[in-house]
Amino acid sequence: MKHGLLLLGWLFAAWPASAQSYAVETIPMPEGLTAETGAIEFMPDGRLIACFTRGEVMIYAPRTKKWQLFAEGLHDPLGMLVISNREVLVMQRPELTRLKDTDDDGMADVYEKVTDGFGLSGNYHEFNYGPVKDKQGNLYIALNASSPNGAMRPEVRGVIKKEGRDSTDGRKQMFAAVPYRGWIMKLTPAGKLVPYAMGFRSPNGIGFDLAGNLFATDNQGDWIGTSPLLHVQEGRFYGHPASLVWKKGWTKGSPFVLPPATLDSMRTKPVVLFPHGIMANSPTQPLCDITRGKFGPFAGQLLIGEMNQARIVRVMLEEVGGALQGACIPFLDGQGLRKGNNRLAFAPDGSLYVGQNSHGWLGDEGIQRIVYTGKPPLDIYKMQITPKGFDLVFTQPVDVASARNPASYSMRQYNYNYHKKYGSHQMNLDSVAIRQVLVSPDHKRVSIVLQQMKAGYVYELKLKNIQTTAGQPLQNNLICYTANRLPGETAPVLKRPAFAKKDIEEGKLLITKSDCRTCHRPNEKLVGPSYADIARKYQPTEANVNQIAQKIIKGGSGVWGQIPMAPHANIPLADTRKIARYILSL
């Protein structure tokens, strides 16, 4: 500790504390409140609404610093979505509930069930999270698996499937004996609750990025070697076997007895691994920085709460081989943030509110606020994989002498086992020699060339002595990149979630009647790429459907080579969309 203090003292001497880029302040909480914060959100009028373990929902006016009660009596609420200044949806243990103040007295008088279409065994670990809303108006909620350390109640809600619980070898695992434990569910605007994605253990936090990708975190435990960030896509399986029994058409009995290799081949791997004991032990809500710079230089990136350490983790993602992957880096270490960082929300002024909770594990209570002071930090803006190593892009130009010195960097690689045991050690741990370091002419990009690089590893980079020419030190000296794929590799082809069957069939019919066949075939490259190749390159999203639909109408060249594609202005947009849906469904 002494060394740490000395070093810190030296840094402050060179770069004063008044130059901090972020300031952490603590929000005064009402007297008598056990401030285990289950959720925080902002209302359209700029007030903060928060819910707490003992069932209170309270509203805080940042201007007056006054709290008022909005609703009470909820069962362990852990998620919230604001509808208006008088109405919120709250995810509590038994259901998703609409709270509404209809008589305008400031207190909710309507507690209406929005959905309870999932099972409850009464096990303490059946925490529920969300909802978050997509651009089409669907809501997503996440349901924990149940814990072998707790029991099932004599009366449960939902049918029981015994094979959703425990394996035959006596080793207890998280279970899903009632419907949809371990799932993320989609609630359509029409009110239908649909199973969406499975294989979760304890997905304490879901959220969207700006592009509409849905993410969830999960917690280290059985089948989860280290806590991950998952890119949630319809119909996919994310690793914890219990929930598989609730997959439509599941006929394989107890999923716990399937060989790990079989389960591994079924799962979609995390986009980012948070190395346990290093980066995060219990990550929570992913929140996209939507502040367009009000919160500093990381607009569009994800911030993720961490329970066990006084830290928020920042995540930067990129598409490699058709799938997202990326790096995680500490954020706000040693600046007065407490532990138990369970929920995050941006205020209209671009400051970040953090709700804290321990809930019987590790953490503090209360709410803190983080304000960007406007003094730019020196930090790693992003880390990108290259064919030979990694590029680091810094928020400011760096001092060249230290930045191009290979001794300023040390790299290790390791991965984690996928097995039923609780957690995993770092496997295949090795240091990686750095062959060369190059600095860009603007001094903001550093290219690190490694002796060797393999897919399927976490690359953990430690930096030292990196600073600006003015002597401002690098804020965070540790960053971990999860290299599921190397550039140039294509993503494993997975069965894609289909668009509406009717659209796909009509699209297929339209394509056979068009002149598309002159240049394209479903599975072979003619003049243009095969439909399957297009489907491999573009994720089946509505955004990509629109992009391809426009491409069909306008034509163009460059993406697949220099031979131009003819424009098809005669095909109506609605039809090109159907064609695009058919192509992307392949």
Add this chain to the structure above:
Amino acid sequence: MKKLLLLFSIFSACICRAQDTPLVIHMKVLQGLQFDVVRFQVKPGAKVKIIFSNTDDMNHNLLIVKPGTREAVVNLAQELGAQGPSVDYIPASANVLWSLPVVEPEQEKTLEFTAPLQEGIYPYVCTYPGHGLIMYGAMYVKQDAHLPDITDDGNIPPGRRQSDVSLEEDETHHASHHGHGTRALHPYTPVPPYHYRVFIAGASPAAIAVSLPDSLSYCWDAGECKLRFAWKGGFLDNSDLWKGKGDALAKVQGAVFFNGASAYPFTFKGVAPVASYKGYRLVARYPEFHYTVNGAHVYELIKPAAGGNGIVRHFRVTGHTKDVVFYAPPQEGLRYESSAGKWEEDKLLLTALQAREFSITITVL
């Protein structure tokens, strides 16, 4: 906690044995990052065997360190940073006397050593990241078995400094309801009627408990859409439910006088009932439950009966054309009265018109 006290007495007994018989400590993990044995005493030079069984859902290690060095060792472990996992979060320090590497949930590892000859208070601690601040205990190496009063033993975590008496009180005394006496339950004082959604015995996991004026309370089940039971006395003790991970039930504080029958009480004549929960609305703070039975909308609002010796269930039913049968099997000591309809043994028969609005009063005789 009673078990813990029993363990203490066993340890005392062990110490009387011969020097070469080790003192065996069965160490487990409690919820909320706590060793279940928070302190023990051993004679200088005696053999000790700690059987550490990880009964938690997280990984833990166990280090025994030199007196007064717990915080320093925890800080060193924290500073291991990226190297932590590869050394089981055990820092290389002369202050660490003995250690068990990471023990996974359900795993058991044993640590054997000979207690120091030097008397002193030797801390044991889990140095897994973050845990060390609260997950520790004290090994008293001393000749006599006298330990300081647990309520002011600064060598154990503050949350564990509870005397035997106060433990007994926690378990049996409910005057202030929610456990630890003076601390407020909420940032306001709940005044009946008010409600909690809780896990409670005798109902499905989707239960709602309501506190009424006149010391009356009831449990309405949103899973089953019916009144499950009602009681008189105090309301609920939620202290265990609200503590830590919430692996507990709310406890009823009073005498149950009404038990909902097992059969579904509300039936349209000749139709098997299918009920679906919709929610509730607070009417002057009384919840009015809304559910459907075979598509008809039922609204149920429960209030204390005049004089406070029972409850009145007010029903409104809309969107139906059939007559209603309401089952109310007799219970000893209770009297049922209705505002409309006619009783046939344990059934109240209501015409479709009568069922639009009626009430049933349950009086304790």
